[in-house]
Amino acid sequence: MLEVKNITKTYLSGNVQFQALKGVSFTIQDGEFVAIMGPSGSGKSTLMHILGALDTPTSGTYTLDGKDVSLLSEDELAEIRKNNIGFVFQSFNLLPRTTVLRNVMLPLVYAEIEAEERKKRADQALRAAGLEKQHFDHLSNQLSGGQIQRVAIARALVNNPSLILADEPTGNLDSQTGEIVLKTFQKLNQERGRTIILITHEHEIAEHADRIIFIKDGLITQDSRHHQKRIARPL
Amino acid sequence: MKTLDILEETYLALSANKIRSFLTTLGIVIGISSVIAMLAIGQGAQSSIQSSIQSIGSNLIIIMPGAQRGPGTTVSAGRGSAKSLTLADAQAISQEVSNLKGVSPEVSGRYQVTAKGTNTNTQVVGVNSAYPDVRNVAVDNGAFISEQNLTTASKVAVIGPTVRDDLFGVDSNPLGQTIRIKQINFTIIGITKAKGGSGFGSQDDMIFIPLTTAQKFLAGDEYVTSISAAAQDAESTATVQQQITDLLLTRHHIASPQLADFNTLNQADIAATASSVAQIFTILLGSVAGISLVVGGIGIMNMMLTTVTERTREIGLRKSIGAKRRDISLQFLIEAVTLTFLGGLLGVILGWLISWGITYFGLIQTKVSPFSVLLAFSVSAAIGIIFGYYPARRAAKLNPIDALRFE
DSSP: OEEEEEEEEEEEETTEEEEEEEEEEEEEOTTOEEEEEOOTTSSHHHHHHHHTTSSOOSEEEEEETTEEOTTOOHHHHHHHHHHHEEEEOTTOOOOTTOBHHHHHHHHHHHTTOOHHHHHHHHHHHHHHTTOOGGGTTSBGGGSOHHHHHHHHHHHHHTTOOSEEEEESTTTTSOHHHHHHHHHHHHHHHHHHOOOEEEEESOHHHHTTSSEEEEEETTEEEEEEEOOGGGTTOOO | OOHHHHHHHHHHHHHHTHHHHHHHHHHHHHHHHHHHHHHHHHHHHHHHHHHHHHHTOSSEEEEEEOOOBOTTOOOBOOTTOSOOOBHHHHHHHHHHOSSEEEEEEEEEEEEEEEETTEEEEEEEEEEOTTHHHHHTOOEEEEOOOOHHHHHHTOOEEEEOHHHHHHHHOTTOOOTTOEEEETTEEEEEEEEEOOOOOOSSSOTTSEEEEEHHHIIIIIIOSSBOSEEEEEESSTTTHHHHHHHHHHHHHHHTTOSSGGGOSEEEEEHHHHHHHHHHHHHHHHHHHHHHHHHHHHHHHHHHHHHHHHHHHHTHHHHHHHHHTTOOHHHHHHHHHHHHHHHHHHHHHHHHHHHHHHHHHHHHTTSOOOOOOHHHHHHHHHHHHHHHHHHHHHHHHHHHHOOHHHHHHOO
């Protein structure tokens, strides 16, 4: 479970203070598929950084799996990212000239998992993300955009995190491949009970989630569940 | 992050840019190999100077006449030109000074020497039978000058191998043949063993004749041009030198050592001076090579900074999946240290090859010491740490959010 309470974030650029988040609160249950939507400059990126433990809020609290993340040090935040969060980026961020398998195993390297176990888990994660086995030993630059993003999803899954954060995951893909990637997220959510937060500025993409949180000028303007059937679905 | 994983990451990162890694390492290779080669040359030169000083005799004290001064004038004919040492001085030294291995008075001069249609200009030295002991000369073929030769002032000569080669041809056997010095015939009774080296006048390029013969037929007076004395051991050299000085001062009726009409030279002093010159030479060569090592280190730093900038997004990604500062800084530091360590290894091999080549082609006898190898290794590792630290720190301090956005 993830709980955000009255979070604010203020940036100081030069002498000008800029408040990116002006008090945001919500709760996301385990197994939910939530889209956070808003135009650029709405504060959704800032919110994502805080949810992803890349940054800490100026005030307010953020609790992830019962742990207060808002006051942690840099290394403690790294620990949270390692164990509790999986990221999927718009620009994929795979290591270039590196095999698919190695890319997916990278988080396990930092988690100091045994080599044998790494292979097994990476294999499972890649299957879950829907990549065919024949691509496992390909280099990351030999794959298509859709395949690359599925590798990135597998990398996010491999540590068995409680939360998967996807930041505009279809932003660099054509609509057809984008659809495949979004279907992959839906499948992970429905079949494996993964908690997924999707950050996007496009309504059609947000539609794939069960719940949409709209954000504008640093405040939540709407929080709606449009697929009634999926609310509070048991794990 | 486990050590094995860091090493694997390092290997992958360095092999991804093979040419760049190689060129960067080359800077260190050149630096280390020149340090090794320069130190080997310096130390080789030092030991060859030492051995050529040793070859003129061990624990040797050379007594030479002082400068000749005419009464009332300031014109000096230079040191060694005076005729102040006599055979009697040499006899007095051998009788009165303790801890002596031998005393060898010498009368030397350069003469044109002829033999059956060939001739050469060389050093002719009148010596007594103690000479081989005092000056480390051995006879290869025949015999050296005997007491008998000395008392009868016989016209016999022992020649060095260079003289033999010049007059009779390489590796010939001229025993019993005749050479002419100053229109006087001398019969060859022996040839000395080759000693090699040059240093203080090669003893291979000399003709030895009985001292009495030299005084009577060549010099025409009773003086000697120098006296060599050998002490029993290295420790007694200084006291022997002092005793000789005191004895000669008394014999020549001179009150103060400043006014002495002779000079004594101690071989240990010569050796110390020569080796301190060689040491300065080694330090000079070593520091020039050291500068190239620093330049190589800057090359490493330059490459690491470029790498950090190039891989900013990768660093951002690594941080986002849980890498701590320490993981990142260790990764980049080990990349730098690996480069310098490999450079050090190749540099030691190359430096050793260069030294070997210099020895092989007979330029100078070099000597690679384990110390210089150890020094090179620790310096290269230290350069990796020093020049890798700043880039690694810069990588570790990157903010993951900014790093991920970096274009």
